[in-house]
Amino acid sequence: MAEINTISGNRALQIEEKLIFELGNPGSVAVDLPEPAPFDLERLGDAPRRGRVALPDLSEPQVVRHYTRLSQKNYGIDTGFYPLGSCTMKHNPRLSEKVARLPGLADLHPLQPQKTVQGALEVIDTLAHWLKALTGMPAVAMSPAAGAHGEWCGLMAIRSAHEDKGEGHRKRVLVPESAHGTNPASAAMCGYTVDPIPALENGRVDLAALKAKLGPDVACLMLTNPNTCGLFETEIVEIAAAVHGAGAYFYCDGANFNAIVGRVKIADLGIDAMHINLHKTFATPHGGGGPGAGPTVLSAALAAFVPVPYVVHGASGLELVEGKRDGAKPFGRVKGFHGQFGVFVRALAYIQSMGSDGLRQASSDAVLNANYLLASLKDELSASFDGPCMHEALFDDRFLKDTGVTTLDFAKAMIDEGYHPMTMYFPLVVHGALLMEPTETESKDTLDQFIAVVKGLAAKAKAGGVEDFKAAPRLTPRRRLDETLAARSPVLRWKTAAE
Amino acid sequence: MRYLPLTEADRRAMLDVIGAKSVDDLFRDVPPSARLAGPLPLPSHQGEMEVERAFTRMAGKNLSAGCAPFFIGAGVYRHHVPAAVDQLLLRGEFLTAYTPYQPEVSQGTLQMLFEFQSQVATITGMDVANASMYDGATACAEAAIMACRITKRNRVIVSGGVHPHYAETLETSLRFTEMEADVLPPDPLGMEDMIGRVDSKTACVVVQNPGFFGTVRDLRPLAALCHEAGALLVVMVAEPTSLGLIESPGAMGADIVVCEGQSLGMGLNFGGPGLGLFATRDKYVRQMPGRLVGQTADVDGRRGWVLTLSTREQHIRREKATSNICTNSGLCALAFSIHLTMLGGTGFGRLAELNHLAATRLEQKLRAVKGLRVLPQSYYNEFAVHLGDDADAAAVVDALADKGILAGVPASRFYPTWPELKPVLILAATETNTEDDMDRLVAGLQEVL
Numbered sequence: 001m002a003e004i005n006t007i008s009g010n011r012a013l014q015i016e017e018k019l020i021f022e023l024g025n026p027g028s029v030a031v032d033l034p035e036p037a038p039f040d041l042e043r044l045g046d047a048p049r050r051g052r053v054a055l056p057d058l059s060e061p062q063v064v065r066h067y068t069r070l071s072q073k074n075y076g077i078d079t080g081f082y083p084l085g086s087c088t089m090k091h092n093p094r095l096s097e098k099v100a101r102l103p104g105l106a107d108l109h110p111l112q113p114q115k116t117v118q119g120a121l122e123v124i125d126t127l128a129h130w131l132k133a134l135t136g137m138p139a140v141a142m143s144p145a146a147g148a149h150g151e152w153c154g155l156m157a158i159r160s161a162h163e164d165k166g167e168g169h170r171k172r173v174l175v176p177e178s179a180h181g182t183n184p185a186s187a188a189m190c191g192y193t194v195d196p197i198p199a200l201e202n203g204r205v206d207l208a209a210l211k212a213k214l215g216p217d218v219a220c221l222m223l224t225n226p227n228t229c230g231l232f233e234t235e236i237v238e239i240a241a242a243v244h245g246a247g248a249y250f251y252c253d254g255a256n257f258n259a260i261v262g263r264v265k266i267a268d269l270g271i272d273a274m275h276i277n278l279h280k281t282f283a284t285p286h287g288g289g290g291p292g293a294g295p296t297v298l299s300a301a302l303a304a305f306v307p308v309p310y311v312v313h314g315a316s317g318l319e320l321v322e323g324k325r326d327g328a329k330p331f332g333r334v335k336g337f338h339g340q341f342g343v344f345v346r347a348l349a350y351i352q353s354m355g356s357d358g359l360r361q362a363s364s365d366a367v368l369n370a371n372y373l374l375a376s377l378k379d380e381l382s383a384s385f386d387g388p389c390m391h392e393a394l395f396d397d398r399f400l401k402d403t404g405v406t407t408l409d410f411a412k413a414m415i416d417e418g419y420h421p422m423t424m425y426f427p428l429v430v431h432g433a434l435l436m437e438p439t440e441t442e443s444k445d446t447l448d449q450f451i452a453v454v455k456g457l458a459a460k461a462k463a464g465g466v467e468d469f470k471a472a473p474r475l476t477p478r479r480r481l482d483e484t485l486a487a488r489s490p491v492l493r494w495k496t497a498a499e
Numbered sequence: 500m501r502y503l504p505l506t507e508a509d510r511r512a513m514l515d516v517i518g519a520k521s522v523d524d525l526f527r528d529v530p531p532s533a534r535l536a537g538p539l540p541l542p543s544h545q546g547e548m549e550v551e552r553a554f555t556r557m558a559g560k561n562l563s564a565g566c567a568p569f570f571i572g573a574g575v576y577r578h579h580v581p582a583a584v585d586q587l588l589l590r591g592e593f594l595t596a597y598t599p600y601q602p603e604v605s606q607g608t609l610q611m612l613f614e615f616q617s618q619v620a621t622i623t624g625m626d627v628a629n630a631s632m633y634d635g636a637t638a639c640a641e642a643a644i645m646a647c648r649i650t651k652r653n654r655v656i657v658s659g660g661v662h663p664h665y666a667e668t669l670e671t672s673l674r675f676t677e678m679e680a681d682v683l684p685p686d687p688l689g690m691e692d693m694i695g696r697v698d699s700k701t702a703c704v705v706v707q708n709p710g711f712f713g714t715v716r717d718l719r720p721l722a723a724l725c726h727e728a729g730a731l732l733v734v735m736v737a738e739p740t741s742l743g744l745i746e747s748p749g750a751m752g753a754d755i756v757v758c759e760g761q762s763l764g765m766g767l768n769f770g771g772p773g774l775g776l777f778a779t780r781d782k783y784v785r786q787m788p789g790r791l792v793g794q795t796a797d798v799d800g801r802r803g804w805v806l807t808l809s810t811r812e813q814h815i816r817r818e819k820a821t822s823n824i825c826t827n828s829g830l831c832a833l834a835f836s837i838h839l840t841m842l843g844g845t846g847f848g849r850l851a852e853l854n855h856l857a858a859t860r861l862e863q864k865l866r867a868v869k870g871l872r873v874l875p876q877s878y879y880n881e882f883a884v885h886l887g888d889d890a891d892a893a894a895v896v897d898a899l900a901d902k903g904i905l906a907g908v909p910a911s912r913f914y915p916t917w918p919e920l921k922p923v924l925i926l927a928a929t930e931t932n933t934e935d936d937m938d939r940l941v942a943g944l945q946e947v948l
Contacts, residue, residue: 009801020614020840030841031581033930036852043859045715045877047746049848054621057843064583067611067837071592074607078591084600091502092595095547101585104558109571110770111908112562113900119560120769133541145633145772148813148825159675181814185823191675194818232528263526268533283502285594287830288608289790291633291772307671323915332671336574336636336664336759337770345554352553355544358500360535364522365505368513371525375517387517388525415604426814443504444513476603478803483602486795486807490784492627493617 014477017069021494024058031060073477074288075420081446083373085392085423085435086180086228088258088280095353096283096346105345110337114320120341121318125311127348131276131295134359136267139303141296142310143339147255148182150275150294151222153334155190157273157298157305158220158249160331164305170219170248176205178229178429180253183222192219199429203229203385203394207238214246224253225269226260228427229385230370230392230435240270249273249301257281258439259367259391262360272299278340282347293340293347304329309338365440366391369447373438376451380458384430391439397432405461407432409469412480413460416473417453500544564767564905568936568943570861572881572927573711573908574635574662574737575770576762578850579931584764584837593833598826599792602805608829609804612792615836622742622839622847623756624749625778629789631832632824634773635759639665639705639735640672641788641822642755642777643680646703646731648821649786653678654700658693659686660710662737663913669705678702685914687874687883687923689714694724703731703755708748709741712910712925713882714875722752731755738762739776741879743851755779763842764834774831785811788822850930854880857928864937868944874923881927883910886948892924898947899940906940 009016041048058066075082082089100106108120124142131140141157144150155173162170173187177196184194197213200206205223221243225233233239243250252266252274258281266274278284279292286292298306308330309322320338324330354362367390374383374393382398397407411421411434423435438447461469473479505513510522519525526534545553564577571577588594592607599605599612612630619628632638643655655673657666657680670680683691689712693704704725709715718734725732734748736758748756760774761767779787785808793807813820842850858880862873870887886892892909899906910923928937 017610019610019617021617024843027845029843029846030583031846031850033846033849033853036849036856039852039856039859043862043877044744044855044879045717047715047717047719047751049742049744049746053743053844053847055618055839055842055844055847057845058840060581060583060841063837063841064587066840067587067593068590070607070611071587071590072607073605073610074592074596075601075604076592076595078595082597084597087597089595089597093502095550097589097594099551099554099558102554102558103563103565104561105554106766106768107563107565107577108561108769109564109569109575109577109767109905111571111573111575111912112564112905113897115897116562116900116905117769119557122557122560130541133539145637146824146826148823149633149637152823156671156675180825181812181817181820182823182825184818185813185816185820188818188820189672189676189823191677232526234528234530237530237532260526260529262538263535264529264533265535269530285830286597287594287828288596288605288611288833289598289630289829290826291828291831292826293772322912332674333664333667334637334671335668335771336634336662336773340771341769342772349550349554352542352545352550353547354500354502356538356541358503358544360538361500361503365503365510367525368505368510368517368522371517371519372513388519388527411601412603415601420604421601441502441504444509473603477606478603478797478801480798481602481803481805482795482797483805483807486793486805487810490791490808491794492613492784492791492807493620494614 015069017066019494020066021056023062023066024056026057028057028059030058030063080418081442081450082420083422083436083438084420085437086426088437088439090283090439091441092283092285093350093353096349099349100342100345118317121311121320123344123348125318127344130351131297134261135297136265137297138300139298139306141298141306143307143334144275144294144296145335145340146290146292147275147277147294148186149334150296151182151186151253152189153307154251154273154275154296155186156331157302158251159190160305161302162219164329170217172218174210174213174218174221176223178227178427179222179224180228180255183253203231204233205239207235210239211242214242218246218248220249220251222251222253224255226256226390230389230394231385232390236269244270255280256391259363261363262356263363272302278343278347283350284343284346291340291343293343305331307332307334362440369438369440369442372447373436377454380455392435392437395434396430399458400461403461404466405469407434410457412472413457413469416475419450567903567905568939569905570907570926570928570940571905573925574664574759575767576738576927576929577767577931578762578929580764580766580838581841583841584834587837588830588834599806606803609792611833611836613794613804615832616792618836618839619776620778622739623778624747625756626781627784628776628778629787629791631827632775632777632789633828634775635737635757636665636668638757638775638777640669642733642757643669643703643705645755645786645788646733647678649783650702650729650731652700652702655680655702656696656704657682658706659683659691660689660712660714661705661707661735662711665735685917685920687712689716689875693721697724697728697730699728701728701730703733705733705735707735707737709738709879709881712875713878715745715877715879718751738880740851740854743847744855745879760835764838765831772828772831774828774835786821788824790827853930857930857932858882861928861937864941867941868948880929881925883923883925886922886924888922890922890948892922895947899943902943904940904943
């Protein structure tokens with residue numbers, strides 16, 4: 001394709017868009033606000049702002065066009081297939097968006113008298129009921145704001161329980177090498193030291209190594225299940241027994257719960273605490289990076305330590321408990337107000353749409369789709385482990401050996417083909433990982449087209465098409481951005497030429 | 500099950516390719532004792548109409564803010580959100596994108612976050628801001644932890660004017676660490692002595708401006724003293740529209756500024772999700788938690804944006820990471836950023852003036868309520884009032900709710916063990932309040948007091 005240069009730098013629908021600070025005119029206004037009546041500042045205190053805040057002034061059409069153009073430079077699940085492993089990019093039902101905007105749910109203040117928000121408390125209580133029933137766990141902390149926040153919440157409950165039993169000396173946490181990076185970071189934030197445990201050739205935790213590491217100073221094991229290789233930990237029941245036998249608790253990173261909802265009961269695996277990423281398992285739009293929500297289910301041993309606030313059934317309806325209460329030993333509060341309510345509404349609308357039968361079908365289809373990808377691609381790509389996999393299929397870069405093409409190059413070439421790349425270089429336990437998660441909301445047709453493209457790219461790499469891969473992506477608004485430059489001389493905000 | 504595209508024929512064909520007899524085969528790694536044979540005894544799937552009806556029913560059990568004279572603040576504020584904000588948020592390419600790990604197909608999100616960082620740094624008067632955090636409370640805790648990391652000290656002093664949820668979250672966050680929090684008693688009059696508590700062990704002082712009870716103060720003397728003692732000043736802003744009228748924390752000497760960003764673009768949403776804003780000085784940027792977007796160039800030399808400085812983060816540093824935070828609040832940051840772009844510098848200042856004006860007008864009208872007195876000497880759009888020695892603010896709020904008036908938050912909801920706060924009510928007024936709302940509140944108070 002011949003390179004065509006335009007005067008503007010625009011390329012038909014690909015429009016160059018300036019920063020807001022480079023747009024607008026002083027005095028333009030996109031919001032109608034009345035001119036305030038004259039007033040003195042006597043009640044404002046002794047630090048009134050001098051001068052105007054240096055933000056650009058734009059009109060409404062300029063604002064709408066700016067953000068519309070920015071949106072066009074993004075790939076979302078609405079745009080196309082997004083097989084980003086470990087991230088669960090599935091269809092976002094618009095019904096959830098619609099009900100979340102009902103004024104009776106959206107236009108509510110968290111500190112209104114409780115009798116005026118009984119419907120909102122019902123949303124929280126109903127969702128809590130589903131989470132407990134689907135996992136078989138007796139308690140749930142609803143307030144964590146995200147998966148990693150839920151991890152930390154679970155660890156705080158574990159530490160509280162040990163302290164309560166006079167076992168505050170337990171400060172070592174066992175974390176598999178393949179774990180999400182948040183696991184060790186959450187443990188450190190809880191005052192724990194982290195002790196890694198290795199994986200076996202088959203991608204599972206090494207039970208013998210785990211047993212050897214257990215001791216009277218171990219607070220808990222943090223295990224992801226299904227794990228980050230997309231595999232179910234086959235010895236999980238034995239693992240749980242060993243952990244409990246040593247007086248420790250079993251934390252499960254539930255980021256991959258969507259693979260087993262309705263097919264496996266978490267309580268039957270011997271798990272004491274597990275966070276559930278509502279946005280992954282039950283669908284809430286990821287919004288370019290959040291918000292999410294990470295409620296944490298807890299076993300009977302940890303139930304008393306649920307942080308405030310929580311909803312209970314009281315004499316005059318649903319009640320929000322915000323402080324100490326008989327029998328409960330909350331370890332504190334993890335965020336402001338009552339949790340990610342807007343996410344709760346979206347998740348509950350999805351859950352009620354799917355129902356118990358639909359959720360089971362969804363996890364079945366997610367696993368089926370992943371195994372279909374694995375089976376269809378394992379001859380052209382190198383599969384890291386034999387099947388069956390759970391909801392994601394893991395490949396590595398052995399199939400690119402001697403081609404000069406790296407995992408990164410391969411991913412960038414997928415962009416030109418119209419796909420968001422899979423997860424690259426994670427999990428770290430295999431070299432040059434390519435982790436693909438198709439999810440249950442993709443059709444067989446979509447998967448077949450994708451399989452054809454990936455096979456085509458693999459053939460091209462093996463046939464010596466390395467230059468094309470190195471140049472990819474060629475059709476995007478920007479190509480191969482220089483990450484080293486960004487880190488070496490950070491420019492993190494707009495500045496005027498004078499600054 | 501309208502979200503699932505596979506047909507039975509598809510499933511059979513796919514199982515053939517896999518070489519499995521049934522889907523159950525694919526779950527053979529699950530120990531038999533933990534397998535569920537069929538759906539759990541929970542309701543089965545429902546159509547769109549039925550679900551919508553169920554939510555409309557639950558929504559109908561609530562008294563929404565728009566249906567009442569409304570004066571509740573205390574960390575969540577009701578402002579008018581321009582219609583364009585939500586319309587733009589709903590664009591699928593924003594709504595349904597993930598973290599911008601592939602910059603070539605995420606320039607929209609990345610540029611927006613770069614603009615957001617620039618806006619936050621500008622309004623707070625700081626050098627640099629991150630791409631957002633969960634909410635104000637968690638951002639405040641992270642700021643305290645960051646201050647301990649920078650100063651290598653472990654004592655955090657928290658003003659009694661800090662929102663109690665922020666203080667509680669901070670205390671919880673430090674609970675099992677070497678760091679400790681010294682949380683001062685509630686401070687409705689804004690008279691506490693912070694300066695006297697700062698010593699050589701102090702990592703930082705955390706102060707909220709305007710304070711939880713409304714007080715606005717000049718933080719320059721406190722900043723100077725903190726710096727003299729080698730401690731940092733962390734300033735929390737619960738109501739960011741105040742920055743249009745009050746000197747920025749940066750200009751007053753703050754080292755870290757954290758805010759709850761809910762006021763712009765997001766609506767109330769029963770308090771969640773919120774939006775944590777986090778800004779600091781250039782010299783501390785590598786100690787800052789959370790995600791950052793930086794400017795760079797692509798292979799053709801064109802300006803573009805990427806996630807950067809990730810060496811601070813959990814996926815690289817693991818247990819040595821600056822924080823375990825792994826996400827940001829992307830969509831909330833977008834809402835905030837669009838709203839602030841719509842306001843511009845001119846509108847931001849004007850919105851702040853309208854808010855302050857509404858509060859001063861409310862104060863004037865409240866003079867008609869016998870025995871009521873406004874506590875703070877200086878305030879922005881919110882202040883605590885004392886309803887009289889025998890009054891119970893919680894009972895007053897309850898009685899007014901029965902009249903369809905949502906009249907602020909009783910301080911006792913946060914401080915149940917402080918009898919002297921029983922008559923204290925925290926009232927907020929914003930540009931959304933009409934004269935009629937205020938008259939109804941005053942009349943309501945006169946009736947029930």
